[in-house]
Amino acid sequence: MNGVTLTVQDLVAGYEPGLPIVRGATLEAHAGEIFALLGPNGSGKSTLVGAVAGLVAIESGRVLLGGEDITGRATHRLVRAGVGYVPQRDNVFTRLTVEEHLALAAAPLDRPRRSARIDAMYDLFGDLAAWRRLVAGHLSGGQRQMLALARALVPAPRLLLLDEPSAGLAPAVVDAVLARLRGARALGVAIVLVEQNTRAALAVADRGCVLVEGRARLSGTANELAGNAEVARLYLGGAGR
Amino acid sequence: MIGAQDFANGLILGATIGLGAVGLTLTYSILGFANFAHGELITGGAYLALTLLWVLTALAGWGLGQWGALSFGWPFVLLLVAAMAGTAALALGLERVLFRPLRRRGTMIGLVIASFGASLALRSLVAFAWGPEPQYYARAIPIAREVLPGVRVTADQLFVLVLTAALIVALHLVLTRTTLGRAMRAMSENPALLAVTGIDPAVVARWTCVIGGGLAAVAGVLIGLTVQIRPLLGFELLLPLFAAVIVGGVGSVYGTLAGSLLVGLAEALAVPLIGAEYRAAVAFLVLIAVLVVRPVGIGGTRA
Numbered sequence: 001m002n003g004v005t006l007t008v009q010d011l012v013a014g015y016e017p018g019l020p021i022v023r024g025a026t027l028e029a030h031a032g033e034i035f036a037l038l039g040p041n042g043s044g045k046s047t048l049v050g051a052v053a054g055l056v057a058i059e060s061g062r063v064l065l066g067g068e069d070i071t072g073r074a075t076h077r078l079v080r081a082g083v084g085y086v087p088q089r090d091n092v093f094t095r096l097t098v099e100e101h102l103a104l105a106a107a108p109l110d111r112p113r114r115s116a117r118i119d120a121m122y123d124l125f126g127d128l129a130a131w132r133r134l135v136a137g138h139l140s141g142g143q144r145q146m147l148a149l150a151r152a153l154v155p156a157p158r159l160l161l162l163d164e165p166s167a168g169l170a171p172a173v174v175d176a177v178l179a180r181l182r183g184a185r186a187l188g189v190a191i192v193l194v195e196q197n198t199r200a201a202l203a204v205a206d207r208g209c210v211l212v213e214g215r216a217r218l219s220g221t222a223n224e225l226a227g228n229a230e231v232a233r234l235y236l237g238g239a240g241r
Numbered sequence: 242m243i244g245a246q247d248f249a250n251g252l253i254l255g256a257t258i259g260l261g262a263v264g265l266t267l268t269y270s271i272l273g274f275a276n277f278a279h280g281e282l283i284t285g286g287a288y289l290a291l292t293l294l295w296v297l298t299a300l301a302g303w304g305l306g307q308w309g310a311l312s313f314g315w316p317f318v319l320l321l322v323a324a325m326a327g328t329a330a331l332a333l334g335l336e337r338v339l340f341r342p343l344r345r346r347g348t349m350i351g352l353v354i355a356s357f358g359a360s361l362a363l364r365s366l367v368a369f370a371w372g373p374e375p376q377y378y379a380r381a382i383p384i385a386r387e388v389l390p391g392v393r394v395t396a397d398q399l400f401v402l403v404l405t406a407a408l409i410v411a412l413h414l415v416l417t418r419t420t421l422g423r424a425m426r427a428m429s430e431n432p433a434l435l436a437v438t439g440i441d442p443a444v445v446a447r448w449t450c451v452i453g454g455g456l457a458a459v460a461g462v463l464i465g466l467t468v469q470i471r472p473l474l475g476f477e478l479l480l481p482l483f484a485a486v487i488v489g490g491v492g493s494v495y496g497t498l499a500g501s502l503l504v505g506l507a508e509a510l511a512v513p514l515i516g517a518e519y520r521a522a523v524a525f526l527v528l529i530a531v532l533v534v535r536p537v538g539i540g541g542t543r544a
Contacts, residue, residue, distance in 0.1 A: 053437065054436070055433060055436075055437075074436070074441070075433070075436035075437055076436045076438075076439050076440055076441045076442075079436075079437065079438065079439035080439055085437050087433075087434065087437065090431055090434060091434065092434075093426070093427045093430045093431060093434065094430065095426060095430060096423065096426060096427060096430075100423050101438075103420070103423065104420065104423050104424060104427060104435075104438050104440065105438050105439065107420040107424075107439070107440060108439040108440065151438065152437075155439060
């Protein structure tokens with residue numbers, strides 16, 4: 001197994017002081033793996049990744065990136081430390097063009113690396129080059145998701161947090177998005193994937209956990225989770241495989 | 242009877258409104274609140290330049306100088322740059338001490354009221370420090386020349402038009418060709434997503450204050466040059482500024498410029514038609530007429 005990229009220890013986080021949504025979650029994500037964060041609505045999945053990304057206040061617990069404590073660090077500093085994040089909604093700037101998105105994401109990098117990283121994204125997401133002059137507001141939902149993913153990958157993050165990338169997308173587009181995730185995984189990125197679509201998430205993930213009421217209840221490999229009777233009954237609509 | 246001269250007057254008035262309004266629309270859309278203290282930044286710029294002129298005159302015997310038909314020379318450029326720097330510093334100070342802490346607490350109405358309070362305090366401070374009487378950079382009366390049939394303008398007024406156009410083009414280049422400009426446009430849409438992109442929204446907010454304050458200073462100095470300098474200079478301009486911003490569409494630089502020209506022309510054309518005493522109300526008739534036809538303003542976009 002590759003080294004640990006993300007460690008979340010006893011994390012308590014939420015939007016209002018004293019009203020935590022994540023209530024003592026602990027998990028690990030490794031380099032070069034997709035870690036699925038599953039669970040029912042309101043279980044705290046999005047809040048957890050939001051807290052890791054510095055967008056939700058952390059009350060207690062620790063977040064480590066490659067062993068370094070990044071708890072409570074400002075969001076823009078986390079990006080520079082190697083944390084990429086794609087929110088579920090409003091994940092592009094509708095009035096900026098595709099190339100402006102990528103240029104903005106490359107801005108924190110050293111000048112010589114900027115164009116190389118943007119070119120790498122045009123290689124990884126072939127369609128983006130054709131849309132480079134289009135403002136994101138004119139893109140379809142799937143195209144926006146690709147752009148959001150490319151934007152997050154420009155700085156070559158060590159950790160990529162994805163919040164419901166399949167939400168509202170046609171199945172074929174979901175497949176295309178997940179295929180790009182496999183590409184990112186192959187580059188050694190640790191990917192934490194929040195998904196309502198449990199079947200799609202477990203199909204692409206290596207490991208994962210089920211979050212219930214802000215705590216990680218079940219964890220294991222994707223096969224173990226898919227074979228778990230409770231997971232199958234609650235999230236896969238069957239009795240396990 | 243409306244003549245070509247009224248259109249020229251409207252264009253010049255619209256240009257000065259434009260400089261202030263563009264700064265206001267940037268802070269409105271990027272910092273997310275209506276800054277009623279923006280008028281006092283315009284006043285502050287005019288008085289900072291005046292004070293520096295007094296100091297230079299007292300210490301070194303400098304005057305405004307003269308370039309051809311203009312009523313000023315290169316010392317005026319120094320005053321303009323110094324006023325921009327000083328006003329940008331004032332805008333930064335307000336952001337740091339007043340607006341940023343309130344923005345972090347998420348109290349939008351508190352921000353607007355605080356900006357109103359800052360406006361009142363600064364206006365009183367100016368009246369106390371410099372007196373309520375009108376002041377002038379130079380006492381010489383500029384001579385208007387006929388530039389088109391029936392249109393007489395002073396060289397200073399032409400300078401106002403040229404400088405406004407140059408600054409708007411420069412601002413356009415900043416907003417479209419630089420990382421700061423892209424970040425400013427991005428922040429006007431989604432500050433959290435900007436942070437996720439690796440850029441500190443607080444830095445963008447500071448630069449927005451610097452640019453907005455700088456443009457406000459230029460507007461104040463140009464009004465001081467072509468009209469007069471008074472403590473109420475910026476306050477009286479505030480309502481036309483907001484009218485121009487809303488008519489143009491909040492956040493749209495070109496829309497705001499168009500809104501400013503529309504408001505300036507409407508006010509100037511109202512003088513021969515209904516009298517100077519009602520000109521201020523005309524800005525609001527324009528505002529209502531545009532919003533009825535296009536609720537997001539000329540250059541605005543629906544969310």
